[in-house]
Amino acid sequence: MTRRFRMLVFGVVMLLIAAGGLVVVWAQHDDEEPVTILGTWTAKQAEQFEAVLRDFGIPFRYQGTAAQREVLLSKVQSGEPPDIVIMPGLGELAEYADRDLLEPLDGLYDPRQYGAPWMSAGSPSGHAYWVPVKADLKSLVWYREGEAPGTSPAPLRSWCIGMGDDGASGWPGTDWIEDLVLQREGPELYEKWALGKGGEKWWRNAPVRDAWKAWADLLGQDERAAERALLTDHRGEPDGNGLLFDGPEGCALEHQGSFARSFYRDDAEHARLTDSAPLLPGGDGRVRGHEVTGDFAALFSDRPEARELIERLASKKGQQKWADGADVFSANRQVTREGDAVEAGIARRLGAGPRCLDASDVMAPAVRDAFYEAVLLTMARTAAGRSPGIAGILGDVQKVQDAQSARGAGSRAAPRTVCSTR
DSSP states (O other): OOHHHHHHHHHHHHHHHHHHHHHHHHHHHHHTSOEEEEESOOHHHHHHHHHHHHTTTOOEEEEEOTTHHHHHHHHHHTTOOOSEEEESOHHHHHHHHHTTOSBOOTTSSOGGGBOTTGGGGOOTTSOOOOEEEEEEEOSEEEEETTOOOOSSOOOGGGBOOOOBOSSSOOHHHHHHHHHHHHHHHOHHHHHHHHHTOTTOOGGGSHHHHHHHHHHHHHHTTOHHHHHHHHHSBTTOSTTSOOHHHHSSTTOOEEEOOGGGHHHHGGGGGGEEEEESGGGSTTSOOOOOOEEEEEEEEEESOOOHHHHHHHHHHHSHHHHHHHHHHHTOBOSBTTOOOOOOHHHHHHHHHHTSSOEEEOHHHHSOHHHHHHHHHHHHHHHHHHHTTSOOOHHHHHHHHHHHHHHHHHHHTTOSSSOSOOEEOO
16 A cells, blocks of 8 residues: 555545544534424513523524414424424413324423312323423402402493404413303313213213303493403503403403413503402302313423423422512412412412313314404304304204214324313
């Protein structure tokens, strides 16, 4: 072998080594890529959430949007889902899990720290595909300090109502229907309806139909108010203090979850709450339970950094830091909250039964969307002075439920329970 040939061989080897080194550098660079997170929190709450994540020491990139469902679907369809998604839609997450797009979270948190109904997310497969990282209370009515409501159903002109949202609108209306079903019928029937259990045509049955009629009758009291509610954003004006404080003249009550305080901004300290049951139309005033909702974290990737971030966020320490730093509530039983009388009232209700997850959140996306459309159609027809045609509207939703049930039998990940009585 000539010296020249040896030098040529040496040069080729060095090039190969260098090329290998570049691959290693790229791999290391890939390993250091930030964990991508898609959530619903924006503005101040997004900043507070990012402050919690920074303490974990794991590089991340957070995107918050009210149109999260649409953004996530687009990312999944393009083959570029986020590493982590945080969303309330368990029915939607179940579909992603059934398509093998979610990674199990087994071993990343202590299930004993979470109780029902939050961990009703257990699946027939035995795997956990999501964990609640924020909790909120519904079945509430907000009012202004010093203006406590009575103990009988309130007329439409008293309510501050907005159906608009950046993403899928209509959910504030489904909250009304869900709460009416829960307060009239109790947790057992509510759960069967939410999950489509028992072989019943729940959308056409009296409990749901009568709750829907009570809501439609409320809207029918004032066609102009119904039209205004249909066109109003549920958060109020972008730079305002929410519908409760900046809404139309005469509105003094808002049927909204515990997260509404973030809408009230500077006036949040003047907001008070009470149970919704006595103020809902057509009921007996008895509180039969509280609707609750959560934001659940799920993994679309098996990157170690993403797994570690969820592990830290779901831990007692991570949840306590999030609760303390952002004035939010946790489903983790070991997390404590200190605050004013309003916060104490929320925490007490979140910690006691009966509690039921938001029904539309656990429904399959097709059924949920039909539910949203149905409440909007009810409002639109009422605002136009027409009969809402409840039987036809609910019949259409039932058709979607029937089709979904036929296709979705045997789901590996769908929630098995919705309510907890303890």
